[in-house]
Amino acid sequence: MTSNTTKFRLLYLPRLALESVLSNFDHLERFELSTCSKRCKRIVKLLKHGCTEIDVKLNRRFTSVTVSSGSMFKEYTWFHLLNKPGHDKHQFITLNGRIVRMKKDNRRIVFFYCSGRLTVDTKALVDHLMDTFRVSIKTLTFEMDYFYRHFVQCFPKCENLRISGVWPISEEEITYLKEHMTSNAPKFRLLHLPRLALKSVLSNFDHLERFEISTCSKRCKRVVESLKHGCIEIGVQINHRLTSVTVISGSTLKEYTWFHLFKSPPSGDHQFVTLNGRTIRMTKDSSMLENSKSVSFYCPRELTLDIKALVNHLVEIFRVPIKILRFDMDDFYDYRDFVQCFPKCDNLKIYRTRPISVEDKTYIKEHNDVEYYEISASLSASIGLRERIKQFRSFRSQLFKFEFSTCSKRCKLVVKSLRNGCTEIDVQLNHRLTSVSVNSDSEFKECTWFHLFNAPGCGNHQFLTLNGRTIRMTKNPRNVCFYCSGGLTVDTKALVDHLVETFRVPIKILEFEMDYFDHYRDFVQCFPKCDILRISGVWPIPEEDITYLKEHVEHNHFYKNGNLNKNISTSYREDDVECSESPAPPSTPFELSTCSKRCKQIVESLKHGCTEIEVELFNGLTSVTVISGRNLKEYTRFHLSESPACGNHQFVTFNGRTVRMRKTRGTVCIYCSEGLTVKALVDHLVETFKVPIKTLKFFLHGFDDYRNFVQCFPKCDNLKIYRTWPEEDFTYLKEHVEHKHFYINGYLQ
Numbered sequence: 001m002t003s004n005t006t007k008f009r010l011l012y013l014p015r016l017a018l019e020s021v022l023s024n025f026d027h028l029e030r031f032e033l034s035t036c037s038k039r040c041k042r043i044v045k046l047l048k049h050g051c052t053e054i055d056v057k058l059n060r061r062f063t064s065v066t067v068s069s070g071s072m073f074k075e076y077t078w079f080h081l082l083n084k085p086g087h088d089k090h091q092f093i094t095l096n097g098r099i100v101r102m103k104k105d106n107r108r109i110v111f112f113y114c115s116g117r118l119t120v121d122t123k124a125l126v127d128h129l130m131d132t133f134r135v136s137i138k139t140l141t142f143e144m145d146y147f148y149r150h151f152v153q154c155f156p157k158c159e160n161l162r163i164s165g166v167w168p169i170s171e172e173e174i175t176y177l178k179e180h181m182t183s184n185a186p187k188f189r190l191l192h193l194p195r196l197a198l199k200s201v202l203s204n205f206d207h208l209e210r211f212e213i214s215t216c217s218k219r220c221k222r223v224v225e226s227l228k229h230g231c232i233e234i235g236v237q238i239n240h241r242l243t244s245v246t247v248i249s250g251s252t253l254k255e256y257t258w259f260h261l262f263k264s265p266p267s268g269d270h271q272f273v274t275l276n277g278r279t280i281r282m283t284k285d286s287s288m289l290e291n292s293k294s295v296s297f298y299c300p301r302e303l304t305l306d307i308k309a310l311v312n313h314l315v316e317i318f319r320v321p322i323k324i325l326r327f328d329m330d331d332f333y334d335y336r337d338f339v340q341c342f343p344k345c346d347n348l349k350i351y352r353t354r355p356i357s358v359e360d361k362t363y364i365k366e367h368n369d370v371e372y373y374e375i376s377a378s379l380s381a382s383i384g385l386r387e388r389i390k391q392f393r394s395f396r397s398q399l400f401k402f403e404f405s406t407c408s409k410r411c412k413l414v415v416k417s418l419r420n421g422c423t424e425i426d427v428q429l430n431h432r433l434t435s436v437s438v439n440s441d442s443e444f445k446e447c448t449w450f451h452l453f454n455a456p457g458c459g460n461h462q463f464l465t466l467n468g469r470t471i472r473m474t475k476n477p478r479n480v481c482f483y484c485s486g487g488l489t490v491d492t493k494a495l496v497d498h499l500v501e502t503f504r505v506p507i508k509i510l511e512f513e514m515d516y517f518d519h520y521r522d523f524v525q526c527f528p529k530c531d532i533l534r535i536s537g538v539w540p541i542p543e544e545d546i547t548y549l550k551e552h553v554e555h556n557h558f559y560k561n562g563n564l565n566k567n568i569s570t571s572y573r574e575d576d577v578e579c580s581e582s583p584a585p586p587s588t589p590f591e592l593s594t595c596s597k598r599c600k601q602i603v604e605s606l607k608h609g610c611t612e613i614e615v616e617l618f619n620g621l622t623s624v625t626v627i628s629g630r631n632l633k634e635y636t637r638f639h640l641s642e643s644p645a646c647g648n649h650q651f652v653t654f655n656g657r658t659v660r661m662r663k664t665r666g667t668v669c670i671y672c673s674e675g676l677t678v679k680a681l682v683d684h685l686v687e688t689f690k691v692p693i694k695t696l697k698f699f700l701h702g703f704d705d706y707r708n709f710v711q712c713f714p715k716c717d718n719l720k721i722y723r724t725w726p727e728e729d730f731t732y733l734k735e736h737v738e739h740k741h742f743y744i745n746g747y748l749q
Contacts, residue, residue: 011040018043019047022043022044022047023048026075026077026108027049027052027067027069027077027133028077028108028110030044030047030049032093034128035093035094035128041131045131045132045134049069049133049134052067052069052135053066053067053068053069053135053138054066054067054068054126054129054130054133054136055068056126056137056139056140058140058141058151059142060143062081062082062083063081063122065078065079065122065125065126065129066078067079077108077110078108078109080112081112081114081118081121081122081125082113082114082118090102090103091103095124095127095128096127096128097124098117098120100112100114100121100124100125112125119151119154122151122154123154123155126155136157136159137155137157137159138158138159139158139159139160141162141163141164142163142164144163144169152177152180156180161177161178163177191219191220191223198223199226202227203227203228206257207232207249207318208257208293208295210224210229210317211224211247211257211314211317214317215274215313221316221317224317225319229319229320232247232248232249232320233247233248233249233320233323233324234247234311234314234322234323235248235325235326236322236324236325236326236345237326238325238327238332239327239328239332240328240332240333242260242261242262242263243261243307243338244258244259244260244261245258245259245307245310245311246258247259247314247318256293257292257294258292258294259295259314260295260296261296261299261303261307261310262296262299263299263303264298264300270282270283270298271283275306275309275310275312275313276309276312276313277309278306278309280297280298280299280309281297281298282295282297282298283295283298284296297310304338307338307341311341311342321344321345322345322346323345323346324345324346324349325342325347325349326348326349326350327348327350327364328351328352329352329360330351330352335360335364336363339363339364348365398423398438398448399448399475399480401415402438402448402499403464405498405502406464406466406498415502416502423439423505424438424439424509425439425496425500425503425506425507426507426508426509426510427496427507427509427511427527427530428509428511428513429510429512429513429517429523430513431513431515431516431517431518433452433454434451434452434492434523435449435450437449437450438450438499438503448480450480450482450495450499451479451480451481451482452481452491452492452495453484453488454488461473461474462474466494466495466497466498467498468494469487469490469491469494471483471491471495482495489523489526492523492526493526496526496527506530507529508530508531508532509531510527510530510532510533510534510553510555511534511535512549513536513537514536514537514539514541514545515537520545521548524549524552524553527553528553528554529553529554529555530553531555531556531557532559533549533550533553533555533558533559534560535549535560537561541560546560561649561650589606589688590636591652593684593688594652594684600687603688604687608628608690608691611626611628611689611691612626612691612694613625613626613627613682613685613686613689613691613692613693613694614627614693614694614695614696615682615693615695615696615713616697616699617678617696617697617698617699617703617706617709618703619699619701619704620642621639621640622639622640622641622678622709624637624638624640624681624682624685625637636668638681639667639668639669639670640670640672640677640678641669641671641672642671642672654677654680654681655680655683655684657677657680659672659677678709679713682713692716692717693715693716694717695716695718695720696713696716696739697720697722698720698723698733699723700721700723701723706729707732710732710733710736710737711736713737714736715737715739716737716738716739718739718743719733719734719737719739719741719742720744720746721733721743721744722745722746723745
């Protein structure tokens with residue numbers, strides 16, 4: 001048989017035109033072209049391929065060859081070689097005289113089937129790629145379990161050699177690989193640079209890279225010692241499981257390098273470093289935090305000596321003493337072995353959940369030369385006011401200002417004299433705990449929570465005094481817990497009074513969650529005044545409790561279950577409602593449009609930009625989505641269900657239907673216990689935003705009464721049905737819903 005397709009003589013193009021055409025090929029297409037003939041291979045070799053790397057990974061199941069390209073090595077082509085016969089559709093290609101079966105995947109993955117000769121075919125493929133793209137092997141990885149020597153002869157040279165294995169790797173195998181393979185990594189004589197040029201190069205290294213260079217030789221260590229490292233602090237934390245040494249650097253001390261030392265044997269890939277004559281296994285880990293790096297050391301024999309060697313090495317190369325030395329004493333019975341390693345530090349901290357014996361305190365303090373020490377998170381040595389003000393200037397958070405204000409009356413006066421910007425204080429009370437939040441920043445994005453529990457403190461804690469009350473406190477990021485065993489009411493009042501005096505703002509919101517809160521009256525006396533008073537509860541709230549709160553707490557606005565309490569006059573028009581209290585403005589145009597007919601007319605007169613309405617109907621639930629924004633990336637979802645309302649809710653009316661509504665972030669739940677109000681909601685949205693229904697979706701599986709909803713939507717742009725049968729449902733929907741496009745299971749019909 002002959003093909004009647006038109007032929008394009010690619011190789012007969014002029015050279016510049018040919019290079020222009022082939023520059024649009026990706027690396028997989030160039031590889032396929034290079035296997036057609038010797039002439040094609042020579043043409044591909046002449047091209048500029050940009051940044052390209054070849055990585056090889058070998059294990060006992062298959063071989064993977066990866067070609068990474070692009071300016072940031074973000075384009076990948078994978079070649080997987082399997083030692084089994086091919087199946088399904090495949091094609092034959094020739095690589096350096098070897099004929100191999102090949103099958104392409106849609107995801108830039110190529111499979112080669114090498115039944116019986118995997119070693120030879122792997123070598124042929126890698127040699128062809130190196131010859132075609134004119135690059136050497138960047139990384140060669142051996143997974144050593146049950147295999148490796150057959151392939152060593154195929155790759156005599158690479159830049160990076162990695163070996164790994166689940167089982168321990170013997171020294172014989174490591175020696176064999178090192179002897180039979182050489183490195184082609186380009187050498188740069190760093191230490192032969194002039195002194196100023198060398199310092200300029202090393203100044204671009206971070207502190208972990210400088211640490212690694214300092215472990216190479218004594219000369220490298222002297223070079224690193226001669227550099228200016230900027231602001232650096234070294235902190236050491238020791239407990240019964242591991243030791244952590246932290247190097248904090250940067251102009252604002254926000255860059256962290258963690259060195260974790262374990263007493264367990266290493267697992268996975270590791271390297272050897274020598275610290276003050278001690279050889280230790282090290283692995284570098286990836287850190288989840290920004291501006292931070294992590295290193296793990298495995299010291300199965302002499303953990304104490306290795307810790308001393310690491311800390312002494314860091315102190316010598318960065319020329320700074322230990323700033324903070326912390327002992328976590330819980331279950332740490334052999335702590336005395338570590339005390340000898342750190343004879344001097346600036347701050348000594350001792351933590352324990354149970355009481356610390358006088359003998360332990362005395363031993364640690366006698367064997368360590370310290371300026372300040374802290375026991376159970378309570379600072380024992382007093383720090384001068386000037387030093388605290390220096391720290392205070394470097395920290396601007398509300399939590400630090402609060403802590404600083406509790407030190408003394410003079411500190412409190414200093415904080416009161418500051419401009420704290422936009423600040424709000426909110427109080428929330430229920431039968432379990434009391435929460436006080438301080439919101440600040442121009443958009444109230446900075447929030448600090450103070451939680452008060454009527455329980456004894458546990459874990460590390462510190463003591464502070466608030467208006468004459470001494471309370472136990474523990475800190476988390478942006479979160480403070482107070483333990484008030486026996487005096488929750490008095491301590492709550494002391495905390496709130498202190499915050500109101502310090503930040504010079506009144507209480508903005510006071511919220512009572514009334515469920516099971518039988519002793520709420522004890523707290524009412526603590527808050528005689530607030531701006532907004534809220535009460536909520538799942539169960540009905542007695543009128544007696546509502547009256548008591550309104551009488552004893554002076555307030556400007558009163559909310560019950562999220563609804564503003566309104567006193568409606570007896571004579572009113574349909575469009576205007578007179579309220580004794582000014583209501584808070586609605587947060588969205590939809591909520592404003594439900595207030596009255598006049599509000600709806602105002603919203604209808606606005607320009608809403610690009611807006612689409614989508615309706616999805618399931619068995620038992622209906623979702624209406626309003627998509628808006630310049631690129632249609634802002635979503636507001638309305639979920640309608642026939643279940644009764646739960647939690648805090650409010651009442652809204654649209655098109656004569658009154659329903660219960662509850663809001664969460666970007667989602668509105670509507671509870672229609674007397675029948676779904678889908679048509680009323682959709683008609684209201686269509687009228688308000690002046691757009692038709694864009695997409696109407698029916699999920700018919702188990703949706704037997706879908707015909708009741710068809711009458712609600714006589715018209716839409718796209719009608720989509722998700723179900724495989726029966727044909728009768730498709731016909732019914734197509735006949736009763738006017739549409740432009742019709743989809744079944746996502747496919748346009």
